[in-house]
Amino acid sequence: MQAAAQATLDFLKLYWAPLLCGVVIVAVLPLIVGYIVLVERKLMADMQARLGPMRVGPHGLLQPIADAVKLLIKEDIIPDDADKLVFWLAPVFSVGAALLAIAGLAFGPAFQIAQDLNIGLLFVVGISALGIFGIVLGGWASNSHYSLMGALRSSAQLVSYETAAGMALVCGLLFAGTLNIKSIVAAQVTQGVWFGFLAPVAFFTYLVASIAETNRAPFDLPEAESELVAGYMTEFSGFRWSLYFLAEYVNMIVVASVATTLFLGGWLRPFANVRWLNFLDLLPPLLMIGVAGYCVLRMPKQPTRVQQMFMLAVAGLCLVVALVLAAPVLLPFVKPSLKEAVAPFYAGIHGGFWFIFKVSAYIYFFMWLRFTIPRYRFDQLMRLGWHFLIPLSIINVLVVGVALIVGSYFNLQGWALLLATTPAAIVALVAALVILSLDQKNQAQQESARATDFYAG
């Protein structure tokens, strides 16, 4: 009897738990994405001296829900000339790939759907790259020249930058020695230093390439509004359009998570191994208490009663989160015997906090760039990819490999490895810059050669 129950439990654990997680992710991610969009709009408004959405809910906090409802009930338009089946399939493909990639990620030691996948990182990168099919098919199926151009640009861009991003990941993996996501983070514990510090050039390359891969500004050429109206999404409307939109933002989360896992220590707190810095564990609860305090301070300034109550509610929520965050840290002080019992909670809760914190910082950087700088032109984008980033990342893999050999020869560990990797980074950068300057000279010659036949047409 007991054996049967155990078997049922195992079955459930094996098949139903992941399914449940999947359902939760599909249900919750659109909401998260909606709020990321809201945060983006608010940040943009702040940087542009305006207020952003303010009407729906206090400070526009219900805007994402209003937007979602609007998108859902919008008329669904399929152009007459479109390839109906592909037109229908393309956004689904895009969003499916993006959501599938989430399954491979670990948002903390406890949250991972595809548990201990031994090719974890490869799976994530591969699946998220598949999303490009959705874009290409969508652009082709809508049978419009703006869409087609957007799709072509997108595929060319992804192919070029995927190479650089892949090489950058290889660099990180040289340090980790494994593709399993949990082991990658564990490697950063044993090494005692985040790989982002050991491989700064690789981190930088991945940063740039990941912006390009997610089609974000300044590399948002596939959907360059001022040139191609909306690129591959031009003919899509309503819910199909929102699927593409969802895919784009989920992809942002994916690349941010990959970068966090590999280069920023995943769910580790800063200096996870340093004992005397343990007080950093108090940072998350203090931060939440700070937010709560700020909400209470701002409360009297709210114009209506509902908004005042709302601010109080937000403050209360923050305090609850602070309590949850503080409990695993403080309880062992009160009762040392509890230390063992709260350890998993500590890892789960604090790990989740730091992971989300780092991913948010990464995404914030994306947004910041978008508001600040203009867009690249297509040929400039390609030149940057092929003539700078790819050589840089390839050279970097070579020199990092050499640095690792040197490091193991002198038995350097942790921060001491920097002695070997810093010169490597400098060598890689210098080499790439030399290639770039040679290329620019070459290009100037080509330009002057071509300039003569400008008016031939």
Place this chain on the structure above:
Amino acid sequence: MGPQHPSTHGVLRVVLKLDGERVIGSECVIGYLHRGVEKIAENRTYQQFAPYVDRMDYVAAVSNGLGYCEAIEKLLIVEAPPRARVIRTILTELQRIASHLLWLGTHALDIGALTPLFYCFREREEILKILEKYCGARLTTHAFRIGGLQYEAHDTFEKDVERFCKDFESRIVEYETLLTNNRIWIGRTKGVGILTAEDAIAFGVTGPVLRASGVKWDIRKAMPYAAYDQYKFEIPVGTTGDTYDRYLVRMEEMRQSRLICLQAIENIPPGPIMAKVGKVLKPPPGEVYHAIEAPKGELGYYVVSDGTVQPYRVRIRPPSFINLQAFDRMVRGHLVADVVAIIGTIDIVLGEVDR
């Protein structure tokens, strides 16, 4: 491309012949906004037609009005009193800044920089507020009358203008930090849409587009009107005539306009604001051509009078229309993305192109 496209600045339609993404030929299709302004003029009295000119270059209505009023004054052989002329100069220069701000914001947006647009609109709003305080309207102001001004400057006029000019200095620096030395901005604008001085003159291009090609021609200096002969200002010129030069020229022009305003508010002469003109205007038969330096270039009015209360013919020389001629020359050999940058850099307003 167009007429419904986010970055054709209105209803310009451009037929592009492409080789891949490279432009090998182009043709502008205009006329979507044609209202027959010149024909309307023949059926209105001289005063009645004045508000219509505001609807041509609707982002620089004050400048249009100035050109028309001065042309008719020339025809009537009257002169606006000094006070009116100084106030006209101040308002026109503010309008020039406003027009350039709108250009900067939209041009930057076309190239992908989102933020300058809102910064520019913030300052443009201040200018529009001053205009609103002065004459009650923000966009199509009809600020001037033939023979002078209808309204006396409001009490805080000088203070408002001065405050704006003081703030504006640091605001220009803000735009420049976002764009001028930005590598991507330079990459997108330098060497794009080059117009040589010879070509520019051959096409009859005027305004900042001409000056960026290295031709030092500004009607404010060459044939001073209003009160421009009293003030010191520089005419910025470019060297290569590319999009980046046109950007720099316009930025510098905004600075110079600010200086003109500051000089002008220091000494606004007292006196009447309206010359002695009758209620019914009947200019003697004859013809006159009067041109002013509008924000976008030479804005000329050729008016023929047959001695009645209505003009016999009003021909308007719109800078946007003539500058747009050079578009094909500038765009050949460039990529589709540059087309957008070049449309932006010519700074056209379709209301003026089509009239």
